[in-house]
Amino acid sequence: MAYNGYTTFTAKQDGAILTVTFDFGPVNVQGQEMLEDLMGLAMRLERDRTVKVVVFQSANPEIWVCHYDTNLLKDMSTEAVARSDVKLLDLQVALERISKLPQATIAKLEGFARGGGHEFALACDMRFAARGKYKLMQMEVGMGILPCGGGASRMARQTGLGRALEIILSARDFSADEAEAYGTINKALEPDEIGPYVDALAKRIALFPAESINACKQAVYESIDKPIDEALRAEAYWLYQATSKTPAVKRFNEADIKGMEYDMENQRNWNDLVVAVQDIN
Amino acid sequence: MAYNGYTTFTAKQDGAILTVTFDFGPVNVQGQEMLEDLMGLAMRLERDRTVKVVVFQSANPEIWVCHYDTNLLKDMSTEAVARSDVKLLDLQVALERISKLPQATIAKLEGFARGGGHEFALACDMRFAARGKYKLMQMEVGMGILPCGGGASRMARQTGLGRALEIILSARDFSADEAEAYGTINKALEPDEIGPYVDALAKRIALFPAESINACKQAVYESIDKPIDEALRAEAYWLYQATSKTPAVKRFNEADIKGMEYDMENQRNWNDLVVAVQDIN
Amino acid sequence: MAYNGYTTFTAKQDGAILTVTFDFGPVNVQGQEMLEDLMGLAMRLERDRTVKVVVFQSANPEIWVCHYDTNLLKDMSTEAVARSDVKLLDLQVALERISKLPQATIAKLEGFARGGGHEFALACDMRFAARGKYKLMQMEVGMGILPCGGGASRMARQTGLGRALEIILSARDFSADEAEAYGTINKALEPDEIGPYVDALAKRIALFPAESINACKQAVYESIDKPIDEALRAEAYWLYQATSKTPAVKRFNEADIKGMEYDMENQRNWNDLVVAVQDIN
Numbered sequence: 001m002a003y004n005g006y007t008t009f010t011a012k013q014d015g016a017i018l019t020v021t022f023d024f025g026p027v028n029v030q031g032q033e034m035l036e037d038l039m040g041l042a043m044r045l046e047r048d049r050t051v052k053v054v055v056f057q058s059a060n061p062e063i064w065v066c067h068y069d070t071n072l073l074k075d076m077s078t079e080a081v082a083r084s085d086v087k088l089l090d091l092q093v094a095l096e097r098i099s100k101l102p103q104a105t106i107a108k109l110e111g112f113a114r115g116g117g118h119e120f121a122l123a124c125d126m127r128f129a130a131r132g133k134y135k136l137m138q139m140e141v142g143m144g145i146l147p148c149g150g151g152a153s154r155m156a157r158q159t160g161l162g163r164a165l166e167i168i169l170s171a172r173d174f175s176a177d178e179a180e181a182y183g184t185i186n187k188a189l190e191p192d193e194i195g196p197y198v199d200a201l202a203k204r205i206a207l208f209p210a211e212s213i214n215a216c217k218q219a220v221y222e223s224i225d226k227p228i229d230e231a232l233r234a235e236a237y238w239l240y241q242a243t244s245k246t247p248a249v250k251r252f253n254e255a256d257i258k259g260m261e262y263d264m265e266n267q268r269n270w271n272d273l274v275v276a277v278q279d280i281n
Numbered sequence: 282m283a284y285n286g287y288t289t290f291t292a293k294q295d296g297a298i299l300t301v302t303f304d305f306g307p308v309n310v311q312g313q314e315m316l317e318d319l320m321g322l323a324m325r326l327e328r329d330r331t332v333k334v335v336v337f338q339s340a341n342p343e344i345w346v347c348h349y350d351t352n353l354l355k356d357m358s359t360e361a362v363a364r365s366d367v368k369l370l371d372l373q374v375a376l377e378r379i380s381k382l383p384q385a386t387i388a389k390l391e392g393f394a395r396g397g398g399h400e401f402a403l404a405c406d407m408r409f410a411a412r413g414k415y416k417l418m419q420m421e422v423g424m425g426i427l428p429c430g431g432g433a434s435r436m437a438r439q440t441g442l443g444r445a446l447e448i449i450l451s452a453r454d455f456s457a458d459e460a461e462a463y464g465t466i467n468k469a470l471e472p473d474e475i476g477p478y479v480d481a482l483a484k485r486i487a488l489f490p491a492e493s494i495n496a497c498k499q500a501v502y503e504s505i506d507k508p509i510d511e512a513l514r515a516e517a518y519w520l521y522q523a524t525s526k527t528p529a530v531k532r533f534n535e536a537d538i539k540g541m542e543y544d545m546e547n548q549r550n551w552n553d554l555v556v557a558v559q560d561i562n
Numbered sequence: 563m564a565y566n567g568y569t570t571f572t573a574k575q576d577g578a579i580l581t582v583t584f585d586f587g588p589v590n591v592q593g594q595e596m597l598e599d600l601m602g603l604a605m606r607l608e609r610d611r612t613v614k615v616v617v618f619q620s621a622n623p624e625i626w627v628c629h630y631d632t633n634l635l636k637d638m639s640t641e642a643v644a645r646s647d648v649k650l651l652d653l654q655v656a657l658e659r660i661s662k663l664p665q666a667t668i669a670k671l672e673g674f675a676r677g678g679g680h681e682f683a684l685a686c687d688m689r690f691a692a693r694g695k696y697k698l699m700q701m702e703v704g705m706g707i708l709p710c711g712g713g714a715s716r717m718a719r720q721t722g723l724g725r726a727l728e729i730i731l732s733a734r735d736f737s738a739d740e741a742e743a744y745g746t747i748n749k750a751l752e753p754d755e756i757g758p759y760v761d762a763l764a765k766r767i768a769l770f771p772a773e774s775i776n777a778c779k780q781a782v783y784e785s786i787d788k789p790i791d792e793a794l795r796a797e798a799y800w801l802y803q804a805t806s807k808t809p810a811v812k813r814f815n816e817a818d819i820k821g822m823e824y825d826m827e828n829q830r831n832w833n834d835l836v837v838a839v840q841d842i843n
Contacts, residue, residue, distance in 0.1 A: 026545060029542055071537055078524045083515075086517045086521075125731065126724050126731075139551055141486075141497050142493075142558065143558065144493050144528050146493060152504060153504040153512035153513050153515075154723075156501055162408055162467050164501055171485070183721075186744075205731050212705070216708045217727065223714060223716070223719070224718045225508035226508070228716075228783070231714075232658060232715050234645075234715075236649065237643065239708060239710040240639060240642045240643050242708060243640045247706050256636045261628065262591070267624070268674075270701055271734055277705065308829055343829070351814045355815040356811075357810065367802075418832055418833070420832055421778070422775060425771045425813060428778070428797075429797050434781070437782055441721060443688050446688055446779065446782055447688045450779070
């Protein structure tokens with residue numbers, strides 16, 4: 001499957017890793033073209049088990065992904081609607097679809113991520129940001145709206161309520177270090193560290209079975225949307241979804257025959273062992 | 282609307298910021314008088330869109346707000362009740378009402394916040410604490426009860442479960458730095474920094490439209506009480522609640538006509554731009 | 563009640579503290595024997611109000627609790643099941659029962675905690691880890707499954723979603739400091755600090771009434787599984803569960819008669835006062 005024909009980004013597959021590089025006009029504006037591209041990308045990825053990890057980065061030296069297009073925002077409805085009549089917004093739909101992709105998704109943030117751009121980052125599984133280059137802002141409250149690309153919904157799923165509310169109500173820039181302290185990103189890294197860190201992480205995940213990557217993701221997302229007893233049931237559901245398609249039992253069988261678990265050297269070296277075991281299929 | 286006639290605090294409005302200063306007897310005890318004042322304050326604030334930010338501080342040099350009044354606690358029921366018959370407690374009702382105010386609320390913590398006092402802080406949107414002056418404690422477990430002014434319910438909405446449980450089960454003092462590390466407060470600040478930080482934050486939020494402040498708050502609180510699909514729907518609901526009353530569309534229209542989003546200088550200066558745009562009404 | 567007859571650990575009661583020391587073969591493997599022991603331990607603890615705190619530690623110098631036994635894993639089903647037919651797994655059942663014990667539980671982590679071993683730590687109320695000795699890993703994704711002893715369900719209840727996903731999808735070792743920064747443990751401590759810290763914490767909690775310890779725990783766990791209005795109702799329910807069995811009202815009554823709350827010296831010294839008040843029964 002070829003990942004080409006996009007207007008707002010290029011997508012390059014290398015083994016099981018797809019690197020998506022936003023490169024659209026002067027600011028990578030998040031408009032109709034980008035939404036269409038993202039929906040198209042999601043449709044392909046949902047059907048593709050050869051891609052296991054997607055890294056989102058930017059070719060723009062200052063901006064990762066820009067805020068939502070004012071050309072769309074200026075025509076926004078000003079009619080209040082009843083709760084029962086509310087429909088999801090285009091950006092919400094596109095980003096929720098990105099969020100639930102079967103692949104592991106990584107936002108490699110080497111520039112500004114504000115408004116809808118930051119909401120896109122929040123819809124990725126993991127976020128890493130370059131010190132000095134990254135800034136996050138949700139400016140919506142100052143424009144007269146709220147972060148409505150999933151930003152209001154996803155912020156407190158990364159941080160406590162208090163810090164989520166400060167980010168959203170203050171509408172100010174947050175640096176990579178502050179974002180790390182508040183928990184919106186996994187880590188703040190030096191500009192020359194972020195590449196190697198994301199690269200190593202993507203390559204490591206890409207070694208693992210596509211079906212267990214998906215099972216892990218879906219179970220974790222379900223876990224915070226459900227009470228613990230239902231979350232555990234979902235976890236068990238995803239287990240058999242995985243074992244029905246992965247070589248898990250073969251791997252455990254071989255490990256058991258060899259008595260690997262009782263070997264202290266193995267126990268010390270799990271970091272390598274989990275890579276070595278990928279040969280058993 | 283005048284914010285006066287309170288027994289346990291003074292309230293002074295300056296522009297869109299209301300500063301509430303607790304000043305009640307030797308320890309700012311949280312008793313009948315304070316509950317009545319808080320309920321009265323909440324009733325007024327719910328109807329007042331001229332106030333956009335409320336800062337809660339204390340005139341007492343050592344205590345922010347004291348624990349719940351032993352005069353009320355000594356008459357507590359000792360009858361177990363069935364789950365179906367449980368009614369909310371007075372303190373829970375008052376603090377939940379504070380929590381859902383349409384204004385942004387900030388706890389400026391320059392003294393002890395223990396028991397119900399700390400639960401009040403947890404009911405505010407944001408918390409900042411002064412190093413050396415602030416201590417938090419939930420001592421309830423040692424008294425034979427649990428934090429029942431929303432403290433048991435709100436703690437893990439700020440921190441992970443493990444840290445919430447340590448705070449509540451250890452019943453020990455936590456410093457500002459430990460509170461920051463555990464995530465119960467947004468930031469620990471030096472005693473001479475907390476004033477300027479809270480002041481700048483309050484003034485910034487006070488610039489923004491009251492209806493978008495409210496929409497942001499309510500959407501964030503709803504987000505963690507709902508699965509993601511319902512949270513997104515709530516977010517979209519609050520969008521139109523905001524746009525029906527704020528100049529959002531005018532602002533986006535003007536930005537679009539001027540082509541502001543494509544100007545890299547604007548993109549670099551969003552921190553100021555979101556302030557400048559307040560002129561467009 | 564005697565805590566003996568276990569195969570995989572010893573359990574020693576000292577006052578209200580039960581110290582459980584895993585000591586089973588070369589690696590403390592988490593297999594049939596350990597599950598049986600944990601279920602047996604849980605059954606006794608659920609009925610025992612003389613034990614108020616349980617500390618889980620290991621006699622093995624390198625491993626706290628090992629991953630789940632490959633002897634059980636190799637016979638895992640490979641049949642996908644419908645969501646409606648899913649049954650909880652043995653490890654999930656055992657750990658959920660540990661998680662909801664009426665006692666406060668502390669994982670004292672002075673060695674590796676990987677796979678099911680780490681999921682056991684996540685089922686404890688609090689976690690402290692020794693620098694240099696502790697490593698956590700969820701290697702399941704690399705084996706072809708997911709963390710299915712509650713690990714996928716409980717990780718994001720300690721950290722934000724992004725960090726939970728990185729831990730589970732990367733299947734790499736995390737150090738004590740990284741675990742503290744990500745929030746899976748309460749604190750990283752030096753190897754010579756962890757003993758005194760956990761000891762002091764356990765002894766402090768052990769002073770408090772068993773029924774209020776339980777009420778605190780259950781209310782906190784319920785709080786994140788419910789929307790805030792239902793969480794508050796649960797909190798009020800647990801209040802009367804506590805007051806019906808603890809000397810709470812006596813303590814508040816005595817404090818009130820003595821006018822203790824208005825004494826600034828008392829307010830300064832709550833850290834000791836909550837211990838001193840244990841004499842009132």
